[in-house]
Amino acid sequence: MGTSGVITDAEVERLRAKLGQRVEVSEPPYVTEANRDAIRRWAAATGDRNPLYTDPEYAGAGPQGGIVAPPCLPYAFSRLSIGYRGGLPGVHSMFGGSHWTWYRPLPIGSRVRAETRFTDLIELNGRFAGRMFKQLSTTTFRTDTDPEPFAQVQGWGMRTERQTARKRNKYGDTRLAHYTAEDIAAIADEYTQERLTGAEPRYWDDVKVGDELPTVVRGPYTATIAVAFEQAWGGLFVRAHGAWFDYVRDHPAIGIPNAYGIPEPPEAVHWDSQLARIAGVPEAYDYGPERISWLSTLVTNWIGDHGFLEQLYVEIRGFNLIGDLSRGHGEVEEVSPVGDDGHGRVRLSVRIVNQRGDVTAKGWASVRLPVRAESTR
Template identity: 50%
Template sequence: MTEQTPVTDRRFPLITDEALDELRGRIGRPFRPPVPHVTEATTDSIRHWALGIGDANPLYVDPAYAATTRHGGLVAPGTFLYAFDRVVSGYVGGLPGVHAMFAGTDWNWKRPIRVGDRIAAEPALKELKDLKSTFSGRSIKQTYQVTFTNQDGELVCVADSWCIRTQRDIARERATRETVVPKTWTADEIAEVAAQYAAQRPRGGEVRYWEDVQAGEVLPPLLKGPSTVTSFVCFTQGWGSLYVKAHAQAFDMFREHPALGIPNDLCIPEPPERVHWDNALARAVGVPAAYDYGPERVSWLGHLMTDWIGDDGFLKRLNVQVRKHNILGDLTTCRGTVTRTWREDDEHLVEVAVEGRNQRDEVTAIGTAVAALPSRG
């Protein structure tokens, strides 16, 4: 077997004007997206998604409970749509060999997702923005818009989702200037995390009325983590991942997209997605350790909101930017603060500023959520 360059020493392609021009030609043009992980909302697929993001709300996982609510049966968290389309989850085309880091989604939901819904996604490249980055020199913000419709042709959601394309070699060289060491937790700290988890619960059937909400109200915090490879695997069981394939299907993928086959330390090609469990490849792209999936963190902030809203509210919008890597060992605390309330088109709306913050007190995700609540009127 021919000896291959270790991943930590391998040189990767840079962003070029020629490659960007080719990619710009795809803006607005329809294309066939990769096969989704889920095409129908079933009792099982909804449960797998909910538990994959750590959300055991009985509205999503207990059919008997859900039947007693105004929904009359199980519904799904809105972020479940990540499992219906790989593009909204961070799959990008063009710029082969240039790393893609998921950076956020702006979800706009129109109706709940119910058991039996068959949902199709139609993605299109929306925008390319040239950026200057302290992380990797030149970088590109690549945004797609994805429209989701159900089996009746009804609009379920429109979402803009974006990745930042970064130059791996420059990011690796610059990353040596600052070292973040994954946290080692004490037994007492883990016991405190466990106690906080034990106290977390959704609002459930206790109605939160719009009239009772005031600007400045602080939502109960929601813990996620500490992050482990196991927790990342748990998320992929519900979500499906981007490039995780095995056996003949993996080699078919590498044949069609050669830049996806990055040799591991045994010289076997594996996809760049292994930055989520392979510390060596994570360091090769400029991150100090393996890190979580961005859609996972967006979904955590959705969980924060739906726990607070209760069974009778509806999360209409969730716009979240992923700001920093959430590496192995990190504990994320999700928080929210009501910023305003208003009425529009017979709906009673609440806006909440949301964020995820780690144990180093760094904001790793930030955004805005809008919920419709029932009114006493």
């Protein structure tokens, strides 16, 4: 296949031969410990203001007895956790979604190790780029002190031919955002209205089907926000100087020439609009795991410190472009009977909607809530 960026049957079969295998990378993880700095950076980059993640005194008085990690921080413990997408050299890779399962909170100071296996490769035909492949993997997270996992994520990404997407130009007529000073002031005010249940328990007894979660706002998206997320997550191919040129020498299909003829990593599409257009997108766009993290915050804001997010499934449905304003919404879909463990469980529908009314991410969450001792429901 060389560096043509075309999907060939021979390369697809070579990739299929790796199904079920454990995936290894030579680089060390960006984060290996859930220390205070890693937790603080993640909360700041994703807009999560819960003091459970940053205030030792507040967290110490809570149900966990100390600071714990935000649910999606484990993305930073493995570059593969967003969905292994090796193979198909030169073929563009886009994040498609995640299905998270959490078994218990991750306390501050925990050292974490991750294992990823390549699980599936599904051929599709889409409007964006014609022939494309959905590539899935599963990453399991454990601490050094416990062989049982504290979390697991199935992630997937889409492999598309840049030149085909560019020719189809599906997003060519997208109206880009622009804001007046009054618009920005209104958004700033909306941020001040974000509500957290916090230390006051939200009881299963009080939840009804159809209840709406308080909306969260994120953005408008900028290259600065992309950089903030990079600082928290670490990125896939972000390297500098000799290390970058060494990597390009070993992987010649990885570099995309920018306006100055300098090879850039594929993820430069998150801050360089010209490179995004090469991939068939009209402007630079966000990291999909950001939106999943925003939705996890939508949920944890609502359930409070005494609740627990057990599962979150999110499909990325469109691009969140530079300038786009995102809002997270959710509703109660189902209230299950109290389980043998004495907790109530609730299923939520969740989604991200931009200023154009487009749903750019959607899915569901399952949460565990405390039950009143005197409950007769």
